[in-house]
Amino acid sequence: xxxxxxxxxxxxxxxxxxxxxxxxxxxxxxxxxxxxxxxxxxxxxxxxxxxxxxxxxxxxxxxxxxxxxxxxxxxxxxxxxxxxxxxxxxxxxxxxxxxxxxxxxxxxxxxxxxxxxxxxxxxxxxxxxxxxxxxxxxxxxxxxxxxxxxxxxxxxxxxxxxxxxxxxxxxxxxxxxxxxxxxxxxxxxxxxxxxxxxxxxxxxxxxxxxxxxxxxxxxxxxxxxxxxxxxxxxxxxxxxxxxxxxxxxxxxxxxxxxxxxxxxxxxxxxxxxx
Amino acid sequence: xxxxxxxxxxxxxxxxxxxxxxxxxxxxxxxxxxxxxxxxxxxxxxxxxxxxxxxxxxxxxxxxx
Numbered sequence: 001x002x003x004x005x006x007x008x009x010x011x012x013x014x015x016x017x018x019x020x021x022x023x024x025x026x027x028x029x030x031x032x033x034x035x036x037x038x039x040x041x042x043x044x045x046x047x048x049x050x051x052x053x054x055x056x057x058x059x060x061x062x063x064x065x066x067x068x069x070x071x072x073x074x075x076x077x078x079x080x081x082x083x084x085x086x087x088x089x090x091x092x093x094x095x096x097x098x099x100x101x102x103x104x105x106x107x108x109x110x111x112x113x114x115x116x117x118x119x120x121x122x123x124x125x126x127x128x129x130x131x132x133x134x135x136x137x138x139x140x141x142x143x144x145x146x147x148x149x150x151x152x153x154x155x156x157x158x159x160x161x162x163x164x165x166x167x168x169x170x171x172x173x174x175x176x177x178x179x180x181x182x183x184x185x186x187x188x189x190x191x192x193x194x195x196x197x198x199x200x201x202x203x204x205x206x207x208x209x210x211x212x213x214x215x216x217x218x219x220x221x222x223x224x225x226x227x228x229x230x231x232x233x234x235x236x237x238x239x240x241x242x243x244x245x246x247x248x249x250x251x252x253x254x255x256x257x258x259x260x261x262x263x264x265x266x267x268x269x270x271x272x273x274x
Numbered sequence: 275x276x277x278x279x280x281x282x283x284x285x286x287x288x289x290x291x292x293x294x295x296x297x298x299x300x301x302x303x304x305x306x307x308x309x310x311x312x313x314x315x316x317x318x319x320x321x322x323x324x325x326x327x328x329x330x331x332x333x334x335x336x337x338x339x
Contacts, residue, residue, distance in 0.1 A: 024339030034337075049338025052280040052331065053305055069304050069335050082338050090311050097313035098306035098333055169339065196339075218339035 005239065008246075010044055010214050012191060013139040013160050017044035020208070021238045022080065022193065023231070024218020031071055033227050038075050041231035045080040047109055047218070048072065050099055080141065082109040087122070089129045096133055108133060109163070109195075109216075110142040119169045119196075121145060127153045134158035143195050146180040148187055155190050162188065163195035163216060166207065170219045172199025175207060185211045201230075201237030208241025209249070275326040292322040295330050305334050 009016035023043035028034040038046065048068075072079060081099035086092045089112070096108045112129050114122030121144050133140045134157060142154050146164040154162050164184060167173035174197065175181055185192060194207045195216040204215045215238055224230035275288050279299050286294055292307060292314055301307075307314050308331040314322050324330075 024337075026337040026339045028337075047338050049336050050306070050333040051336045053299075053301060053334045054280075066302075066304075068337055072335070084338055094308045094311050094313045094331075095333075098308060098331075101313075101316060102304055102306045102333070102335060 008242065010191065012141070017078075018042075019044040019235070019238075020214035020242060021204075021235050022047065022195075022214060022216035023221065024216070025068070025072075026218055027222040028227055029222075031067060034222075035071060035075065036228045037221055037231035038077060040228050041221070041235045043077060043235075044214070045078045045107070046072065046075065047080045047082050047216070048103065049082050049084050050095060050102065078107070079103045079105055080107045080109050081105065082143075083111045085113065086111060087113055089125055089132065092129045093132055093136070096138060097136070100138070106137055106139045108138045108140055110140050121165075123147060123150050126150065127157055130154050130159055131157035141193070141195075146177050146184055148180070148184055151184055151188060151192075155188065159190070161191040161193060161213075163193045165196040166194045166203065167197025169196040171197050172220055173197055174199055174203035178206075178210075181207065181212075182210050201233045204234055205237040205241035205244075208238055209244050211245055214238070275324070277324060277326070277328045277330060279330045280332055281329075286324065288326075290324050291320055292324060292330065293319040295324060296332065299332065301332050305332050307332050 005018045009018055010020045019042055021041055021043045022045045023041055024047045025034055081103050083092045083095045086095055092112050099108060100106060110130055112122045112126050114120050123145055126142060126144060130140050130142050140159050141161055141163050142159055143163050144150055151162045166175040191213040193214040193216055194212050198204055198215060198217045199220050207215060221227050221231045221234060275286060277284050277286060279295055284298055292309060296319060309328050
């Protein structure tokens with residue numbers, strides 16, 4: 001059974017998306033490669049970030065920032081700004097508000113970093129940050145760990161989707177805690193998207209088979225030898241996993257079960273020596 | 275008065291506004307701004323009076339994951 005994306009949209013905060021892949025825009029070899037990868041993957045959203053303007057003789061924006069801005073406008077894919085690099089709730093709020101004005105969107109990927117080495121989210125303050133953003137009118141997609149209670153608390157304060165990591169950002173290790181991710185899927189009914197740590201299309205397919213609603217990735221595509229081909233491979237894998245989830249997998253068996261009928265097997269009961 | 279714009283020391287008249295600070299560094303759209311970690315809407319640039327030692331952030335869109 002193949003799932004038709006047009007009949008099976010990803011719905012986040014009431015908005016429907018035909019793709020279940022969200023794609024990051026960083027670390028590509030060039031803007032041209034990024035653009036081609038986006039066109040191949042056709043993602044639901046593109047993530048973007050904010051950094052200080054650097055003063056230049058021709059203006060503080062510099063050509064690099066304006067080039068990316070123009071690329072985003074040309075691609076016409078919904079933008080999901082992030083709060084990457086924020087280490088306090090106050091920084092998150094200010095960054096999100098600047099992003100909302102700059103990109104003209106209420107979407108925000110909430111990142112509140114608690115440990116710079118692993119880039120693990122600050123789980124003790126993440127809920128407070130999410131709560132303040134939601135009260136301020138944001139549509140919050142929180143990057144979080146796979147901790148069940150944390151994810152439940154994020155839902156409790158109004159997050160209509162949650163994005164647990166598979167592994168630390170940029171590692172490409174794939175799901176390091178499959179049990180917890182599967183329990184999370186069983187316990188929560190809101191859309192769940194795996195964000196961070198995927199390295200292979202099979203990783204994306206795996207979490208989709210577990211019932212996740214989508215994936216967000218960046219480095220696995222951007223640092224591939226052929227990022228454009230890898231963008232397509234991930235898009236296909238996400239869709240394959242979604243279709244498999246709908247199809248329903250067989251139950252694993254302890255012992256071999258012949259797939260070819262045994263009845264009528266030629267030479268059945270002939271002595272091997274004759 | 276002395277202020278910081280993106281961590282760079284700058285000097286402005288004592289009655290300067292955020293709009294004056296942005297003009298000083300030739301800020302070019304697209305950008306957004308915050309003062310002392312508080313977002314300031316674009317519509318308030320001309321009326322937001324600065325104080326000595328204010329820390330101003332002027333940010334632009336960049337790639338991100």
